[in-house]
Amino acid sequence: MSKYQNKTTVQSRVSLQRNQYRILDASTRNRRLRQMLESLERDNFHEDPHANLVMHKKAPKFEDKNNKFGLSSGSTGRRYNLPRSRLLSLNALIEEDSKNPAPNYLSLNARSLGDKPPTANCAPNPHIPNIQTPVDAKLALFKDIRPAAEHHYLVIPKEHVPNVKYLNKNNIPLLEEMKSFALNYFSTNINNYDVNKLSIEKLPKRSFGVQLFGLLCLIGFVTFYLFLMGDLIHPICFKLGLPTNRSDLASLPYKCTNSNFPLQVTNNRSLTKRLPNCIIVGARKCGTRALLEFLDIHPQIRKVTDELHFFDDERKYNLGLDWYLEQMPLSLESDVVIEKTPAYFVTEYVPERIYAMNGSIKIILIVRDPVTRLISDYAQLASNRKAKKARNIESFEELIMLANGKINSNHKAIRISLYAIYFSRWIKIHVVDGDQFVYDPLSELQKIEDFLGLPSHINRDNFTYNTTKGFYCIRTEDNGQRCLNKNKGRKHPDIHPLVIQKLRRFYDPYNKYFYKLVGRKFAWPG
């Protein structure tokens, strides 16, 4: 073979390889694109800004044998666990439901919270550190055992203030006293301190203060932290522990009053972390966030802000109920603690896990017109993909329809709107009309107060209509409004009427069956 021929052969081999590479590259690119879209889709299912719960670093490891709550970590495969991959035709669904009576969770190792509420650890610490200072009749001042600065002291009132959330303007004299007590100590004992570094915080659980006053079993004393040399500076009013919706703090110190708060709780010593006695399980994109925020107006409702995904996410569930409990807000025994995670409604093994935790837990489901829900889901997906600069955003039709023009009943978003197939797994469930909730939140909220056995509290004055957003928002104390963020109430894409019609036909029988199961009609077009 001549040198020239040899060179040509090598060249053609190179170009062949290049061609092969090109082919390979294209498929790799496709694969990557697909993976990217899939991961975007996964992301999309955690879109609520409150869904990004950071896992606690010190979360206890969960092992079945050590599980003091007696939960099993897996599904027992009961009949009410409809396999996720199987979409029953309506007739098959009705037949299956009629063959099986309502699920009975009594055989689960259920425990009621009322029996023995799990409490946070309030035992006195045997290693009480050196108290450095005067302890006057009303207040105590001592050095923090884990100082965040060279001089880091705490002032704690002996009077019981369960939590910063319970402060109101009546407590201003106490706060003033705490402040001057601290300043007095510093001016006589320490040089060179900076009064701007005085702050109020919720006392962290298991901190020295809690341990020291552990006999009183109080978590969340109001404490003054003096960070004399540290960087931790924030305004004097309540950085921690006060949900923003309840804050009307502006920058004014001590302006922590909110008429919704119970003013007198000083005799109630049972403020502690409790597992939820109510869960909003779904459905996704039906108004779960607005529902939670609006319910939180009630003084006896304590919400968990983040979507915890405890029961549907194996990683979280394996951390055990100790971890779950840790995420709960402080509450009184008479309070209702509510968590919301919309993925619970459609995840087959979740009901069993929830009822194993608490057999008498109250469940809330909010639903809306299935087609609008589906479009809302798509609007979110498209917006997330756009935000992540995805090159290929499928159209709504591409996602929900098969090439033969049929509805793609395996598409997750399509299935979430098939409320009837998930509904019968739940007991003690109250259903909220999400479409009605947009126009008249109060009537739906009042029904929930009733369902939860709470005194009626939420009223018309708690809301104000935001014409720009087209939604009700919470009226704040200064007559302003607090609305949900812009992820709620996105513009929906225009969908061809024929596609809408097809979807309506697809959902109609399932909707009718759902009405029957719930015992209530919804005004969803058929």
Ligand SMILES: Nc1ncnc2c1ncn2[C@@H]1O[C@H](COP(=O)(O)OS(=O)(=O)O)[C@@H](OP(=O)(O)O)[C@H]1O
């Ligand atoms: N008061 C108020 N303010 C804002 N938004 C409201 C309100 N009430 C109900 N909704 C509807 O809530 C829809 C979002 O539902 P979710 O909060 O369940 O979404 S998520 O699953 O948590 O992502 C959201 O859906 P889209 O309009 O499709 O974005 C809203 O229609």
